[in-house]
Amino acid sequence: MGLKNTLHNLKEKYKGTKxxxxxxxxxxxxxxxxxxxxxxxxxxxxxDLKRxxxxxxxAMVPCLIFGIFNAGYQHFEAFGTPVEFLSWDAFYIGIIKILPLLIVSYGVGLGIEFLFAIVKKHEVEEGYLVTGMLVPLIVPIDTPLWMLAVAVAFGVVIGKEVFGGTGMNILNPALTIRAFLFFAYPTWMSGDKVWIEGAVERDQLIAAGEKLDAVSGETILGTLAQGKAVGHDIMDMFLGFIPGSIGETSTILIILGGLFLIFTKIGSWRIMLSSVVGAITMGLIFNGLVNAEVITEGSKFFGLMSTPFWQHLIIGGFAFGTVFMATDPVTASQTNKGKWIYGFLIGFLSIMIRVFNPAYPEGVMLAILLMNVFAPTIDHYVVQGNVKQRMKRLKVKNA
Amino acid sequence: MSNDIKIKKGLDIKLKGEAEKSTENAIISNYCTLRPEDFHGVNPKLLVKVGAKVKAGEAVFYDKSNEAVKFASPVSGEVLEVLRGEKRKLLAIRIQADKEQVFQDFGKLDVNSANAEAIKARLLEAGCWPFVKQRPYDVIANPNKAPKAIFISAYASAPLAADLDYTLKGKEAELQAAVLALGKLTEGQVHVSVAKDGSSPLAGLSGITLHKVSGPHPSGNVGTQINKIDPVNKGEVVWTISAQDLVIIGELLLTGKFNAERIVAMAGSSIKKPRYFKTKIGSEIATMVYDNGIEKDSNDRIISGNVLSGKQIKPDGNLDYYSNIITVIPEGDDYELFGWNKPVFNKISTSRALTFSWLTPNKKFELDTNTNGEHRNFVLTGNYEQVFPLDIYPLQILKACMYSDLDEMEALGMYEVAPEDFALTEFVCVSKQPHQDIIRRGLDVMIKEIG
Known part of the structure; x- marks a missing residue:
């Protein structure tokens, strides 16, 4: 009981102070x-919001743990000295790279949240607890910590606090951070080096004249975009033994997380389901174009367009974005009907951008950010439907 | 002939301490207190001075903005005290009750032959008009505007609610007189809703349109029923009257007396022996809560009304004008170690976020007044809709009220709602926003700006 009373007294003491x-x-x-x-x-x-x-x-913890092991696993795989997935070597590489990312993400983000709370005299809101976890999971493993710090500061201040904090923001803060990184430091966010721990460093050593083998590890999407053959089988993609952003690779763990969110009624199943449907639709359209020979082997889009529609669901960041980012209740559509439209368009646009984006073959980030902007518009029209019914009722009465 | 209303969205909050079906006569209260704040939007003007003698049914104050609406003393006695607050705002009128009650005689009125004007005049002069409320705005009805219909809910679905089938039993004559009289005040129908599987004394009345409702709370809220039967459009007015107040209206018409007697449930997990009391409007709570109820100075919340929409009162407080239940639950002014992340079995939740009330749908819970978290901006979406059966977008209308956009409030259906319709969304709100208060303020802005 001692701690409880001490804290209570302290709270009374601090009441009204900054x-x-x-x-x-x-x-x-x-x-x-x-x-x-x-x-x-x-x-x-x-x-409450904390709960x-x-x-x-x-729901994200399994993805984080998997990401830690996978970071090490991919490192040794690319450097030509493969190790067991669940090994201390793999874990060690992962933890020394990912823990700092996590600490910087939470440290900088929560620091800014506390600062704003003190200045603006409101309580510290919980939104960043999720954002801070999302951010390390959606960046490449070798992202320099200072970059992450700058991006987090930008994302929290511009993406959220200027609007009034959690609940008021228009764009998903984690994706704002990711987008900032993507546009400010594009060379660190794409290509075939950034996904493997140590690959960039190795590249610099080679450039400095050392005689070493170049190391590369492309994402599946990167490989497909260049029309090359994929070196991983479907099961690897589904289970997650592939290069990619830290937490996005394991589709099965993401599905488990998604099911957990649906079961606890925290995540919107409408958005998740409709997003998958949207992605399948777009994938089928592209497959259809290939089958109809509108797009032929010579086309630069052939690689991604000819990918079977269902494979799009398990490669890249689509699954992670759909489950953990599209469902952010603040930035998604807020009406149930709106959620169907919102989710569908996210899935649809994700695959479309993914295929057509020449610089960076992934689209889920941009699709979600775009739909964040349009979510209020979707809601507006859904709500107008209800308003119109009310007006109609009035007219019938008066007629 | 009856029409069925089936409600799917909603939530039955099952609490411990339901009142046992036995009625005691409460100790006769020495004092009776009238609080003008019970009548939202009324601008009271006193008619009596301290020391004056009043009879039961005699007007004590009236509404300055609608002088015909008078508020009667529930007892006969001497005006003991007039409490005023800032700017001389009238807070309360305390009346010391006589041992022998004297009623003002308003004379009998034959409801079959009386015309609308006579009935209306009688209800107004005898202090029964405040029982008639109107939508839009959920205030006392404006007697000068005829309603398109009158709605009466004879089914209480709120947590621990007094069972109207029980408290109104044997009052068929009064109820019949009241609904016949009210029926003459409207061109439209008198809609009475009863529980589908109940045995309501109102079910057999003539001159009404009967509806049988089923489903979880808020199926018994009159607002839900209006929305399903005949929603209020812009420019229209409907009246609502609590079933228990029909008895007082009926008795006035049949006997000429304003008898403010009412059967009140005393319920809640803090009450040792929850049961019913026969008492009067404005009576002191102390006459009831300490008899097999709570200990003196216990740390409990006493509520005049139900746990969702009632008013907090002190142990020396009094029964308010409209309530037929006193609920007493434990206060929750304590900390809980890791209360925000540990699994929860003893509290109700509509999610499954390590909360396990979904495993035990029939369990009766003992909830306290802890907010279970701090106030936040609106974050989650979709959870209000699950407990909100009205054809209205709850989150959107709440936000419209917060930024007082009159056009939007009107378009989204503000004319149809009352604060109590948002009690369940407030209960399930993860951001702990005061929904009922937001709606009340929104309605007040509309009264002021639109009228």
Whole structure:
């Protein structure tokens, strides 16, 4: 009981001071606050935003752990000294690269959140708990920490805080961070070097004149975009033993996370399902074009267009984006009907951008950001449907 | 002939401490308190001075903005005290009750032969008009505007609600007189909704359109029923009256007396022996809560009304004008270690976010007043719709109210709603937003700007 009372007394002491939000953030992390209802409903459900965010983080943890092992596994694979997937060697490479990314992501992001909370005198909001976890999972393994720090600062301030914090933002903060990295430091975000730990470094050594073998490891999408043969089989893609952003590779773990989110009723199954349907639709259209010989082998789009539609679901960041980023309730459509349209278009556009983007063969990030912008428009038309019915009712009465 | 209304979206909140079906006469309250704040939007003007003698049914104050609407004393006695707040705002009128109650005699009224004007005049002068509320705006009805229909819900689906089938049993004569009289005040119909599997004394009344409702709360809310039967359009007015108040109206018409007696449920997990009491509007709570109820100075929340929409009152407080239930639940002013992430079995949740109330759908819970988290901006979407059966977008209308966009509020259906319709969305709100308060303020802005 000692700790509880001490913290309570401290809270009373800090009340009204500038440090109150910072203290409360730590306090409520330990203890559910003693706040009671006033008028209105006198009882409330057990869920709060912390619990909700916590569930999303839990859903991502398997992807993180897999990512740690996969980082090391891909490293040794590319350097020609393969190791077992579940080995200490693989784990070691992964953890020394990914832990710093995680720390920088949370450190910088939460630091800014606390700063804004203190300056703007509101409580520290939980949104960044999820963003901070998402960010390391969607960047290449060798992303320099300073870049990540700059991008996180940009994403949190411009993507979220200027709008008023969690719940007010228009764009998904994690994707804003990712997009900043992509446009500010494109050479670090694509190509065949960035996905393998140490590959970039090796490249620089070779350039400096050392006699070493070049190391490369392309994503499946990169390979396909160049029309080359893929060196991984379908099972590898599905299970995740392929190069890619840290957390995005294992489709099966992402599906498990998605099912967990649906089961806990935190993630929108409407968005996930419709996004998959949208992706399949676009994939089938491209397959159809290839079958109809509109696109022939010489075309630069042939590689990706001829990829069977269902394979698009398990390669690249599509699955991860659909499950963890498209479903962000703040930036997605807020009406149930709107969610169907929103999700469908994300899936549809993801595959379209992926195929047509010459510089960088992935589209889910841009598709989600684009649909974030259009989500309020979709909602507007859905809600107008309800408004129109009401007007019609009035007219019938008056006629 | 009856019409069925089946509600799918909603949530039955099952709580411990349901009132047992036995009624006691509450100790007669020495004091009766009227609080003008019970009547939202009323601008009270006192008619009596401290020390004056009043009879039961005699007007104590009236509404300045609608002078015909009078508010009667539920008891006969002496005006003891007039409490005023800032800017001399009238807070409460305390009346010391006589041992022998004297009623003002308004005379009997034959509802079959009386015309609408006579009925309306009688209800107004005898202080029964405040029982008649209107939509839009959920305020006391404007007697000068005829409603397109009148709605009465005889089914209470709120948590721990007083069972109207039980409390109104044997009052068929009064109920019949009241609905016949009210029927003359509208061109349209008097819609009465009863529970599908109940035995409501209202089911057999004549002069009504009967609806049988089933499904989870808020199926018993009159707002839900209006939305399903005949929604309010712009420019239209409907009236709503609580079933229990029909008894008082009926008795006035049959006997000429304003008898503010009411059977009230005393419920909630803090009450030792939850049961029903016969008491009067404005009576002191203390006459009921300590008898097999709670200990003195216990850390409990006493609510005049149900746990979703009632008003918090102090132990020396009084039953408000409209409630037929007093709910007492434990206060939740304590911390809980890792309460935000550990698995929860003893609280209700509509998600499955390590909350396990979905495993035990029939379990009765003992909830306290803890908010279970801090106030945040709206973040989650789609969870309100699951418990909100009205054909309205709840999140969107709440936001419209917050930024007071009158056109949008009107378009989204603000004329149809009352704060209590948003009680369940407030209950399930992960961001702990005060939905009912937001709606109330929104309605007030509309009254002010549109009228």
């Amino acid at each position: 440090m109150a939000p910072a203290f409360n953030a730590l306090h409520t992390f330990l203890y559910l606050p003693n706040e009671t209802t006033h008028n209105g409903t006198h009882i409330k459900v057990a869920d 909700t965010m916590n569930i999303v983080i839990m």
